[in-house]
Amino acid sequence: MTSIEHIQIELDKADALLTAAADLINGGRIVSISSLKDIVGNICRLIKEEGYADCRTLKPVLTRLSEQMDQLRTIMEKQLEKDDSPLAKG
Numbered sequence: 001m002t003s004i005e006h007i008q009i010e011l012d013k014a015d016a017l018l019t020a021a022a023d024l025i026n027g028g029r030i031v032s033i034s035s036l037k038d039i040v041g042n043i044c045r046l047i048k049e050e051g052y053a054d055c056r057t058l059k060p061v062l063t064r065l066s067e068q069m070d071q072l073r074t075i076m077e078k079q080l081e082k083d084d085s086p087l088a089k090g
């Protein structure tokens with residue numbers, strides 16, 4: 001497996017986690033996304049090791065991942081604003 005393929009696997013993990021978390025939070029569930037930090041850390045480490053120039057083809061996927069994180073933050077903020085949300089009850 002090449003380094004780029006390994007990075008893609010990590011990107012797929014992050015995508016799946018963010019998608020599932022958004023769906024569950026929208027459904028009123030509380031979820032943990034603590035593993036996202038490790039996944040993103042792995043992605044950054046692998047890209048640094050491979051070399052930024054060699055990973056330029058991943059830029060669209062990285063941009064989408066960043067957008068997904070922003071969308072999840074927005075979803076979480078909206079849930080916190082709801083008085084009946086499990087997240088608001090802490």
